[in-house]
Amino acid sequence: MMRGEPRGHRLGSKLTRRGLLRGLAVGAAVPAVxxxxxxxxxxxxTPTPAPQPTPTAAPAAQPTPTAAAASPTPAAPPTPTPVxxxxxxxxxxxxxxxxxxxxxxxxxxxxxxxxxxxxxxxxxxxxxxxxxxxxxxxxxxxxxxxxxxxxxxxxxxxxxxxxxxxxxxxxxxxxxxxxxxxxxxxxxxxxxxxxxxxxxxxSAQVYRKSLLEKAGWPDPNNPPDTWEDLFKIGVEFKKLGMPLGQAFGHSTGDPPSFCYAFMWAYGAMEVEADGKTVAFNKPQFVEGMKLFLSYWKPAFDETGLSWDDATNNRAFLAGQIGWTFNGSSIYIAAKKQAPDIAEDIIHHIYPKGPAGRFNNLxxxxxxxxxxxxxxxxxxxxxxxxxxxxxxxxxxxxxxxxxxxxxxxxxxxxxxxxxxxxxxxxxxxxYGRNKGYAGLGNEKAAEAFARYVVVDTFARAIQSGNAEEAIQWGASELEKIYSR
The missing domain is CATH 3.40.190.10 (Periplasmic binding protein-like II)
Structure with a gap:
């Protein structure tokens, strides 16, 4: 979604609140302030505006001689200094x-x-x-x-x-x-x-309509509407040489867009509405992660672990992948650079899962x-x-x-x-905020900055163990939300 410099994938990075407020520096030391x-x-x-004159209040009016019993007219309020x-x-x-x-x-x-x-x-x-x-x-x-x-x-x-x-x-x-x-x-x-x-x-799903037709999808004008159907059609896409393309590296747009939406669709969330109770390690989410892992190699471009927010744009426009999550930027760029691809693009809202349809907003x-x-x-x-x-x-x-x-x-x-x-x-x-069902506050910001949810998926992909990865993610969220 957002253009940024490539960021490699890192697991279990530690970040204190002080470090977060100092700029979330990654790797090398921050340059001089x-x-x-x-x-x-x-x-x-930064300029200093010229000093303004202090307003002078008008003098209070005196009582009239012919109305000695009347109250004195109050002083007029000061005239505000114009900006x-x-x-x-x-x-x-x-x-x-x-x-x-x-x-x-x-x-x-x-x-x-x-x-x-x-x-x-x-x-x-x-x-x-x-x-x-x-x-x-x-x-x-x-x-x-x-x-x-x-x-x-x-x-x-x-x-x-x-x-x-x-x-x-x-x-x-x-x-x-x-x-x-x-x-x-x-x-x-x-x-x-x-x-x-x-x-x-x-974000929305971005498909090549012609690929849906080649893969045998019954209605190419209505792409897959569930996560499981998306994964199944991805298997056919990969057989045709154009797999599903999803970033799971450390970048702020596409990786969390996928991971947060999938987490919510399978019944989990970072924290309950009280802002304290972590609700990440849910049986339904574990089963959903197992489903995702079963389709990772058959359906996805496996280099996605190191992708940033720009990689999938380039891959889609180069004809290397047949599907991704993205903002409208792929389509806008295609209209200028590759009109044939733009004509072939079809968008669809996020897939739904057992718990519903949600978009990370x-x-x-x-x-x-x-x-x-x-x-x-x-x-x-x-x-x-x-x-x-x-x-x-x-x-x-x-x-x-x-x-x-x-x-x-x-x-x-x-x-x-x-x-x-x-x-x-x-x-x-269908929008839900980071930190849902709580607020998108500094704790949600820390969880996001540390890529806890994204890294949970990356760990699961690397280890093949859905339970262990989600337990790790829940433990990391406990550290953040219990403070």
Whole structure:
């Protein structure tokens, strides 16, 4: 789903909360903070706005001579100092987008905001695996970008460093309706809004229709709807030289998209609604894992253990695999690079299992860091950018890759103009957050950052032992959720 630098697979990596907040550095030591901050802020110092004049309260009115019994007129309240944006600066830090036109649009929107307000605004895009270390380093140093884009569980990690933006969120809710449950459970920190939800990229099954026909699937327009049927057709795909392709390495998009959805479909979850009781080692999940393992070699590309979020995109577009889970980016790229493949693609919502159909969703959000010298400018930009006039353009250019955080946008034509993209918007109905049935809080973030659920699958594949792998995963989750 999200483009990132390849990450090799590692089992049982240890990560403390302090280490998590220092940036989840992997392997080599983190570069000097000053270098990271320079990269975060594009080499620009954070500006200090000019001091504003102190408002002077109007003098109290005196009693009128002819009405001695009348009460004195109270003093007029001080006139609020107007927010001065002109001449200030603003820097925004986001991860890169798989639909590159999104970045071009954001730059244009930022220029438009700058012309309207006189704010000198800049935006930087970096690889997603590098974003959290950059934010963490900036928080530690108290300097860097003013506004940051965040992955779904990050608001809880940075709760002490984020500005309350409830007034902006409340305007969005009043005008557009409430957010989906999976949005609120990942973005809200307790009862606080410390960042503004912007929805999430969704995944769907991506098939080659012609391959379904060759494999003898009875209705190629309606691909397999259950996990077991997916695995069975995968056997036929592999016989035809185009197996199922799924990443199980350490990357933040495709591996958890598969693993969390399968876990939920087979009755397990990280933790119960109390946020403490681990509910991972369930008999139904053990049986589901055994089913998956029985099809691993006959149906899958076995190099998937080391794949990252970009590997399956390349493999699918190169005709090496016939199925994968992915955002709409494969289809969007195929329309430009390989129209014949784009024509042959058919999407379908996630498979269902004995416990139901679920999609791993948690809303991205944008927040303002407290050290910013231009909090007023940052709030003004986010209120302007998340309003429908601007936000709808941002959703539209991604062609369904980003599902909106509220129902308000889901009937927009860009979600349904191309029938092939409809399954992506349908995913919003089946969303569950990391940490379900609890909240997508810092504990869920730690479990995600340590790849506990993903590594459970990887261990099972490597050992062939479903029970041992799930017991290991439950033990690792106990360590996190019992604290």
């Amino acid at each position: 000053s270098a990271l901050l320079a990269a975060c802020a594009g080499g620009q110092a 001065v944006l002109k001449g200030t600066k603003l820097n925004i830090l986001f991860g890169t987008f798989f639909v590159p036109e999104t970045q071009d649009l954001m730059k244009q929107q930022l220029q438009e905001f700058g012309k309207e307000t006189g704010v000198e605004a800049t935006i930087d895009f970096i690889n997603w695996p590098d974003l959290q270390p950059k934010i963490s380093a900036a928080v530690q140093a108290g300097a860097g970008p003013d506004i940051v884009g965040m992955w779904d569980t990050w608001p809880s990690l940075y709760k002490d460093a984020l500005v309350d933006v409830a007034e902006i969120v409340e305007k969005r809710i009043k005008g557009e309706g409430d957010y989906f449950d999976w949005v609120k459970k990942t973005v809200m920190v307790g009862d606080q809004w410390l960042s503004i939800p912007i929805g999430a990229p969704t 948690g809303s991205w959000s944008v927040g303002i860091l407290k050290y910013s010298k231009n909090v007023a400018g940052a709030k003004a930009f986010l209120e302007w950018w998340t309003a429908p006039e601007q936000f709808r353009k941002w959703l539209e250019i991604q062609q369904g890759y980003q599902v909106a955080p509220t129902q308000y946008y889901l009937d927009d034509p860009y979600y349904k103009a191309d029938p092939k993209l409809v399954p992506y918007v349908e995913a919003a109905k």
